[in-house]
Amino acid sequence: MGxxxxxxYFARYKILALLLAIAAIWVFxxxxxxxxxxxxxxxxxLLRQMSITGLLxxxxxxxxxxxxxxxxxxxxxxxxxxxxxxxxxxxxxPIVLTVLVTMVLGVLLGLFNGYLSTYQRIPSFIVGxxxxxxxxxxxxxxxxxxTIAPVSDSLVYLGQGYLPPLAGDLLAALLFIxxxxxxxxxxxxxxxxxxxxxxxxxxxxxxIALGLALLGFLTTLNAYGGIPVPVLLLLxxxxxxxxxxxxxxxxxxxxAVGSNMEAxxxxxxxxxxxxxxxxxxxxxxxxxxxxxxxxxxxxGSPSAGTMGELDAIxxxxxxxxxxxxxxxxxxxxxxxALVMASLDNGMSMLDVxxxxxxxxxxxxxxxxxxxxxxxxxxR
Amino acid sequence: xxxYILEMTGIGKSFSGIKALDGIDLRVAPGECVGLCGxxxxxxxxxxxxxxxxxxxxxxxxxxxxxxxxxxxxxxxxTERAGIVIIxxxxxxxxxxxVAENIFMGRELTRPGGRMNYAAMYxxxxxxxxxxxxxxxxxxQPVMNYGGGHQQLIEIAKALNKDAKLLxxxxxxxxxxxxxISTLLKIVRDLKKKGVACVYISHKLDEVEAVCDTITVIRDxxxxxxxxxxxxxxxxxxxxxxxxxxxxxxPREPHAIGDVIFEARHVTCYDVVNPERKRVDDIxxxxxxxxxxxxxGLVGAGRTELMQAVFGAYPGxxxxxxxxxxxxxxxxxxxxxxxxxxxxxxxxxKRHGIVPQLGVGQNMTLAVLPGFAHLGRIDAAAELNTxxxxxxxxxxxxxxxxxxxxxxxxxxxQKAVLTKMLLPDPKILILDEPTRGVxxxxxxxxxxxxxxxxxxxxxxxxxxxxxxxxxxxxxxxxVIGEGQLRGDFVNQDLSQxxxxxxxxxxxxxxxxxx
Numbered sequence: 001m002g003x004x005x006x007x008x009y010f011a012r013y014k015i016l017a018l019l020l021a022i023a024a025i026w027v028f029x030x031x032x033x034x035x036x037x038x039x040x041x042x043x044x045x046l047l048r049q050m051s052i053t054g055l056l057x058x059x060x061x062x063x064x065x066x067x068x069x070x071x072x073x074x075x076x077x078x079x080x081x082x083x084x085x086x087x088x089x090x091x092x093x094p095i096v097l098t099v100l101v102t103m104v105l106g107v108l109l110g111l112f113n114g115y116l117s118t119y120q121r122i123p124s125f126i127v128g129x130x131x132x133x134x135x136x137x138x139x140x141x142x143x144x145x146x147t148i149a150p151v152s153d154s155l156v157y158l159g160q161g162y163l164p165p166l167a168g169d170l171l172a173a174l175l176f177i178x179x180x181x182x183x184x185x186x187x188x189x190x191x192x193x194x195x196x197x198x199x200x201x202x203x204x205x206x207x208i209a210l211g212l213a214l215l216g217f218l219t220t221l222n223a224y225g226g227i228p229v230p231v232l233l234l235l236x237x238x239x240x241x242x243x244x245x246x247x248x249x250x251x252x253x254x255x256a257v258g259s260n261m262e263a264x265x266x267x268x269x270x271x272x273x274x275x276x277x278x279x280x281x282x283x284x285x286x287x288x289x290x291x292x293x294x295x296x297x298x299x300g301s302p303s304a305g306t307m308g309e310l311d312a313i314x315x316x317x318x319x320x321x322x323x324x325x326x327x328x329x330x331x332x333x334x335x336x337a338l339v340m341a342s343l344d345n346g347m348s349m350l351d352v353x354x355x356x357x358x359x360x361x362x363x364x365x366x367x368x369x370x371x372x373x374x375x376x377x378x379r
Numbered sequence: 380x381x382x383y384i385l386e387m388t389g390i391g392k393s394f395s396g397i398k399a400l401d402g403i404d405l406r407v408a409p410g411e412c413v414g415l416c417g418x419x420x421x422x423x424x425x426x427x428x429x430x431x432x433x434x435x436x437x438x439x440x441x442x443x444x445x446x447x448x449x450x451x452x453x454x455x456x457x458t459e460r461a462g463i464v465i466i467x468x469x470x471x472x473x474x475x476x477x478v479a480e481n482i483f484m485g486r487e488l489t490r491p492g493g494r495m496n497y498a499a500m501y502x503x504x505x506x507x508x509x510x511x512x513x514x515x516x517x518x519x520q521p522v523m524n525y526g527g528g529h530q531q532l533i534e535i536a537k538a539l540n541k542d543a544k545l546l547x548x549x550x551x552x553x554x555x556x557x558x559x560i561s562t563l564l565k566i567v568r569d570l571k572k573k574g575v576a577c578v579y580i581s582h583k584l585d586e587v588e589a590v591c592d593t594i595t596v597i598r599d600x601x602x603x604x605x606x607x608x609x610x611x612x613x614x615x616x617x618x619x620x621x622x623x624x625x626x627x628x629x630p631r632e633p634h635a636i637g638d639v640i641f642e643a644r645h646v647t648c649y650d651v652v653n654p655e656r657k658r659v660d661d662i663x664x665x666x667x668x669x670x671x672x673x674x675x676g677l678v679g680a681g682r683t684e685l686m687q688a689v690f691g692a693y694p695g696x697x698x699x700x701x702x703x704x705x706x707x708x709x710x711x712x713x714x715x716x717x718x719x720x721x722x723x724x725x726x727x728x729k730r731h732g733i734v735p736q737l738g739v740g741q742n743m744t745l746a747v748l749p750g751f752a753h754l755g756r757i758d759a760a761a762e763l764n765t766x767x768x769x770x771x772x773x774x775x776x777x778x779x780x781x782x783x784x785x786x787x788x789x790x791x792x793q794k795a796v797l798t799k800m801l802l803p804d805p806k807i808l809i810l811d812e813p814t815r816g817v818x819x820x821x822x823x824x825x826x827x828x829x830x831x832x833x834x835x836x837x838x839x840x841x842x843x844x845x846x847x848x849x850x851x852x853x854x855x856x857x858v859i860g861e862g863q864l865r866g867d868f869v870n871q872d873l874s875q876x877x878x879x880x881x882x883x884x885x886x887x888x889x890x891x892x893x
Contacts, residue, residue: 192760248757249749252757255736255737256737256741259735260735262731263731263732266692266713266725266731268713268716327736
């Protein structure tokens, strides 16, 4: 009975289990690297590394919740990143314009994927597979197969820059105040409608824990230059997407479409339009990912984003997204990306052979889904 | 050695601390048919899962004696080997495979080298069907070429091919027409003569009465009574099931009928697979304000297709002209239909009604979400308020609106789906088999709701395969047969026979309009 209770608990508090897994991975690497893994410098790098996969995972989690899949995102990321590099290097476009054009291009290509798999009813798996090849081909064509470098400093800032510590402190303080107020308002709302309340101490503990986590996060990153720009971008996107998923009409429809598309259609919801928007968002995430990637490398590379789709999909599944659609969280997907990045980073520090890294990452993915399946199905 | 082939005593089963079954006894003698009655959620399905080995031995309390020996099944395979075969409510056939392949599923006859011995399987399958007096089935044809009624009989043949000594029939008639049901009942009676025992679960008490020797009633997981059918009446069984007397199953209430509010003209639907074939052939009808229009007909007559076309949800090609309050409205999809004031509660609740991973409450508000939104953000408190009001009004029994809808009983799921279609404030509400798989108590509440709605001036179209329901509720009855309108009757002194006769009569040749 003991193991069953633990399983049940895991199924209910998936996120908690994931955080525990992260802690275990970090402690493991901490000892093997004699502490080098948990230095501010390495953690800052680690978070920066995860940001691209994290951004893709934020978009992908909606795609998977809606019961679809998009295999083209790695190539798409490479393509829009390459276009950004060309605009910057060859045409010397101002950074604002480069970013805007890249974002529009990402959204349009995402919508094109979505249009094919919804209105034209080509399975998204096939559309993605085709796009994976075709977008990569276009990228190779426009770059003539060579790296485009160097890009301007302002673009590089997007990938390698840091937010000044003071600005970071201010943001964190605002965030903390915001979250505290949200908790208080939620309590008031529930009281107004006479709904069941969690005990006050639980909310207090939650807010304090959140504050401590925020403080730890900030002091660690401030000890090494401040919050990296791509990490800030990821956190912002994670916040916005979580809001979309939980609070908006669109978010509710994403879950409904993935859970039972026919019933949702018969409820008077334009299912195709919902899916189209999801693919559009996915394209936007590819644009952000591409920009960050180009900026981080300070170059547009024809091989950028290779296998990025697999990392993103793996992150979603590790983060507890259901393969059959209908359930999953943005936060979980980001944590999944953190798991993948931690493994990459830790093993690289230990000079583990590349082949071992692949074996370990693949096994972790299968293991994570296995735990999810056995803890979910047994009652 | 006792007289019983099966003796279940003191069966109990808990799910995370909540008792679903508590001290249930069930005894079946060879050649006997026991009717297991109870409302949805009473524990019938759970009991059948215990018996058929879905819940392995050790995960429940009590004792099962099978042919005098204790049965300790670890899986469905074990019980099937012992001769206990369950036929589920949803058919478990593979539509693309042939009838014979389905009958021999998992025990295929093979030639050396593993090749399928089709000749032998076809022969055995034909013999089996002949033994059951099932006619009109070609065993080499794919199962999907046959209707629900034939498929149900194929399921029974499949079960008997496993040397079943005890058949568990879980709502076997829920998708059958009246004539198919009588064939089914006849076959069950034949089986009894051959010494095969049956447990028959059905909400349709007339069937239970027609075929069962003994009735066991359970309620809320407890054993209520086991009595010979002869000593019982339908009313008595119902009152034991619900624990109270239901005087009148159809709570008719007076309501005013106004002018024509809705018209459907020349609705024609073409088959999805074979566009040459018309599923609905030029049907026109109208509906008045506050009227309950019953739509009767055999299963597969085209009633559901007609309703789907009216609601803009028919999957194939179709044409129709729809008028709401005298105005022609263009209905291309359910979005158009709902904004034109038409709502539809679909026939297949599981596939088309519920969104299983959302909570009960979120299912209810799915069609009206933008109404709670400010700049795309849902006002959660306002939504919850609406949900609570609706749950109270329709007495949806769920501990919390956040509870998954899939965990509720059929009746409560149906009420939630109904709420979903009521919240957009429709003028016309289409109910396709609104009481299918719903227990007696919830049925009564749904009928009461229907009358409450017409009193408020909403017009109802109710498709139903249960003629007593059609006669008990409707103001007017449309009869559909083979895609055509076969009758439009005012429900006065109308009899089941009249409706049935209209449904199966040959179409009268009519002069073709130019």
